[in-house]
Amino acid sequence: MAEHSTSYNPGTGVEKWLDERLPIIRFSKEHLMDFPTPKNLNYWWTFGAILTVMLAVQIVTGVVLAMHYAPNVALAFNSVEAIRRDVNGGRILQAVHSVGASMFFFAIYVHMFRGLYFGSYKAPREILWMLGCLIFLLLTATAFMGYVLPWGQMSFWGATVITNIFSAIPIVGDGIMQWLRGGFAVDNATLNRFFSLHYLLPFIIAAVVVLHTWALHVPGNNNPIGVEVKSSRDTVPFHPYYTMKDLYGVVLFLIPFAWFVFFAPDILGDASNYIMANSQVTPTHIVPEWYLRPFYAMLRAIDFNVLFIDSKLGGVIVMGGSLLVLFFLPWLDRSKVRSGTFRPMFKWFYWLFVLNFIGLTYLGAAPAEGIYVIIAKLCTLYYFLYFLVILPVLSRIETPRPLPASISESVLGAAH
Amino acid sequence: MIKTKSICAAFVMALALTGMGALPATAQEAGAETVIAKQAWTFGGLFGTYDKHQLQRGFQVFKEVCASCHSANLLTYRNLAEDGGPEFSDAQVKALAATYKISDRTVKGGTRPATPADHWPPPFATEQDGRDANGGSLPPDFSVIAKARGIEEPFPWWVLDYFTAYQEGGPDYIHALLTSFVEPAPAGVQLPPGKHFNKIFPGHAISMPPPLTDGLVMYTVGKGEQPVPMTVDQYSKDVSAFLMWLSEPHLIARKEAGFRVMLFLIVFAGLMYLVKRRLWSSVEGH
Numbered sequence: 234m235a236e237h238s239t240s241y242n243p244g245t246g247v248e249k250w251l252d253e254r255l256p257i258i259r260f261s262k263e264h265l266m267d268f269p270t271p272k273n274l275n276y277w278w279t280f281g282a283i284l285t286v287m288l289a290v291q292i293v294t295g296v297v298l299a300m301h302y303a304p305n306v307a308l309a310f311n312s313v314e315a316i317r318r319d320v321n322g323g324r325i326l327q328a329v330h331s332v333g334a335s336m337f338f339f340a341i342y343v344h345m346f347r348g349l350y351f352g353s354y355k356a357p358r359e360i361l362w363m364l365g366c367l368i369f370l371l372l373t374a375t376a377f378m379g380y381v382l383p384w385g386q387m388s389f390w391g392a393t394v395i396t397n398i399f400s401a402i403p404i405v406g407d408g409i410m411q412w413l414r415g416g417f418a419v420d421n422a423t424l425n426r427f428f429s430l431h432y433l434l435p436f437i438i439a440a441v442v443v444l445h446t447w448a449l450h451v452p453g454n455n456n457p458i459g460v461e462v463k464s465s466r467d468t469v470p471f472h473p474y475y476t477m478k479d480l481y482g483v484v485l486f487l488i489p490f491a492w493f494v495f496f497a498p499d500i501l502g503d504a505s506n507y508i509m510a511n512s513q514v515t516p517t518h519i520v521p522e523w524y525l526r527p528f529y530a531m532l533r534a535i536d537f538n539v540l541f542i543d544s545k546l547g548g549v550i551v552m553g554g555s556l557l558v559l560f561f562l563p564w565l566d567r568s569k570v571r572s573g574t575f576r577p578m579f580k581w582f583y584w585l586f587v588l589n590f591i592g593l594t595y596l597g598a599a600p601a602e603g604i605y606v607i608i609a610k611l612c613t614l615y616y617f618l619y620f621l622v623i624l625p626v627l628s629r630i631e632t633p634r635p636l637p638a639s640i641s642e643s644v645l646g647a648a649h
Numbered sequence: 650m651i652k653t654k655s656i657c658a659a660f661v662m663a664l665a666l667t668g669m670g671a672l673p674a675t676a677q678e679a680g681a682e683t684v685i686a687k688q689a690w691t692f693g694g695l696f697g698t699y700d701k702h703q704l705q706r707g708f709q710v711f712k713e714v715c716a717s718c719h720s721a722n723l724l725t726y727r728n729l730a731e732d733g734g735p736e737f738s739d740a741q742v743k744a745l746a747a748t749y750k751i752s753d754r755t756v757k758g759g760t761r762p763a764t765p766a767d768h769w770p771p772p773f774a775t776e777q778d779g780r781d782a783n784g785g786s787l788p789p790d791f792s793v794i795a796k797a798r799g800i801e802e803p804f805p806w807w808v809l810d811y812f813t814a815y816q817e818g819g820p821d822y823i824h825a826l827l828t829s830f831v832e833p834a835p836a837g838v839q840l841p842p843g844k845h846f847n848k849i850f851p852g853h854a855i856s857m858p859p860p861l862t863d864g865l866v867m868y869t870v871g872k873g874e875q876p877v878p879m880t881v882d883q884y885s886k887d888v889s890a891f892l893m894w895l896s897e898p899h900l901i902a903r904k905e906a907g908f909r910v911m912l913f914l915i916v917f918a919g920l921m922y923l924v925k926r927r928l929w930s931s932v933e934g935h
């Protein structure tokens with residue numbers, strides 16, 4: 234903790250009594266109000282608050298949806314449609330949850346790319362970063378299983394394709410696949426367990442978010458110049474300064490969210506998920522939702538065998554690796570300078586990485602043929618090069634620009 | 650300096666990331682070479698609402714033509730009287746329902762006249778019956794058909810859809826489907842028996858015979874109203890609009906709520922901005 238607050242004085246007898254037994258008010262005051270926060274955080278730092286709100290939105294809407302949803306292959310599709318039609322406010326409730334998933338991912342990608350640019354993963358924030366990566370993995374699993382629940386064509390075939398991935402693992406693969414599906418094919422048992430897990434995982438995410446916040450409050454926030462807080466002049470108390478700023482950020486974020494919910498609730502989804510699942514009819518293109526496409530693109534990019542590893546297993550290794558490598562990032566980028574602002578070479582590779590990731594998102598939906606396959610391979614290559622070669626090498630050869638002595642100095646000097 | 654750059658970057662990312670969403674959504678129409686023309690729907694855009702007269706005509710086309718092959722399992726008679734729909738009167742709906750027989754094993758004889766609370770009866774008792782009557786293909790249920798179809802747009806245009814909130818791909822597709830039959834099939838095209846040539850259907854060979862012909866459905870003209878043309882094009886528009894309502898019955902209420910929410914959010918955001926700026930003005934360097 235940067236500074237301990239001792240400013241809490243229990244006012245009444247009851248508060249004092251509580252404080253001696255469970256100092257929850259003291260704790261909240263220290264962590265949610267007085268917490269010293271760098272005064273130069275920009276709007277990219279409001280996405281943490283936005284994510285917290287999104288998690289709450291998904292849990293609240295999800296719990297209500299579950300009151301009306303029927304996890305059975307014969308009933309699921311129509312039960313979701315019945316929510317849209319017959320439940321009071323159901324059309325909006327359902328749209329908030331499904332559009333919300335997209336907005337959640339949008340926010341989490343911004344949050345992660347923020348961390349990548351400003352070097353927020355570097356010491357002493359490695360654990361904080363890794364907990365974030367864990368949250369991302371859990372969120373991916375949650376979203377994937379949630380998408381299966383309406384039991385449309387894309388739900389069914391997406392579940393079939395993704396669970397089938399596991400069968401590529403040697404020896405135990407088929408066993409794992411059947412264990413996930415609860416049978417040989419995606420069916421009622423799959424739907425039931427996915428519903429159960431989809432309800433469970435958000436609460437596990439919430440628990441990891443608590444750890445994430447704990448790990449944030451030990452070293453305190455990073456900031457856009459990446460120079461640690463030196464004195465109390467560099468900080469402001471979290472409340473009211475950042476509560477207000479975060480709240481403003483959240484309200485701004487809700488505007489495009491509401492736009493989609495009320496005016497185009499289906500535009501982010503796939504039309505064929507309005508056709509009930511049918512194991513006899515394979516859709517011509519099976520594509521995951523946009524937020525999973527970068528990783529799906531990398532999975533498909535491996536269409537060749539390497540030694541004893543066939544293309545299917547290769548794809549699985551690459552996709553798994555693309556997620557796993559994030560956990561090791563703090564030890565791959567050894568540059569002492571955190572913020573990309575002061576790293577002239579890093580910047581170029583970083584923005585190329587952003588473009589590359591957007592490219593992968595595009596390719597995850599493009600037909601796996603012709604030029605797309607070649608580009609997908611190049612993009613996959615760059616994804617890994619960035620983490621495994623470029624960042625380690627850059628940290629040796631790059632000469633960073635001089636850093637400001639402190640946050641206060643940079644803030645005052647930045648008068649435009 | 651970083652701020653303007655950041656904002657640009659956010660914009661690019663927002664555009665690109667959300668943009669990816671639409672790309673292949675309707676790639677199932679990949680086989681269709683003909684570009685599907687967007688129609689001017691009354692319910693299109695932000696301010697669009699259903700035209701209840703059009704929905705009534707569309708219902709008439711559905712009832713007299715399509716319903717002999719297509720089911721609409723989620724439709725109840727009562728829906729036809731609800732706000733934001735065809736808005737038939739309660740008496741009309743009751744009278745309409747009474748002309749249908751519903752199979753009900755709890756009553757003597759096994760059938761009874763329908764009531765407004767009943768669901769629209771399917772034309773075939775089982776899926777197999779439906780296939781047998783249609784050369785092996787099952788006419789799809791209509792409950793959400795207008796959301797289950799869409800049109801594909803080339804690159805820059807689908808990006809615009811996010812800003813215009815284009816959600817009318819379904820009715821555009823259905824209208825195009827109904828007006829794109831070519832009978833007899835163009836020279837040189839070999840169709841399997843029982844199939845019909847359609848310019849926009851993926852693969853061009855569809856099991857549905859052209860359901861509409863000019864003058865097939867008699868539209869009645871109310872006093873002081875303009876007569877509506879009784880053409881395939883007009884029928885197609887009307888029935889597509891009806892199918893959109895059937896898929897999205899609360900469209901109007903949803904958009905109305907949307908305006909209130911957006912207005913609130915924008916005003917709230919403005920106020921929050923002012924409060925935030927005032928608060929931060931005392932912080933050194935801001």
Ligand code: HEM
Nearest residue numbers: 278280281282284285345348353362365366368369454455
């Ligand atoms: C449910 C999802 C998540 C929630 C609710 C959440 C919440 C937060 C909050 C409230 C903060 C402090 C404010 C801020 O810096 O924006 C934060 C910081 C941070 N988060 Fe997350 N987060 C989530 C996911 C992630 C993920 C997926 C990652 C990366 C893989 C991540 C990495 C970080 C890092 C490195 C920081 C510290 C940044 C700094 O102080 O400069 N988080 N998070």
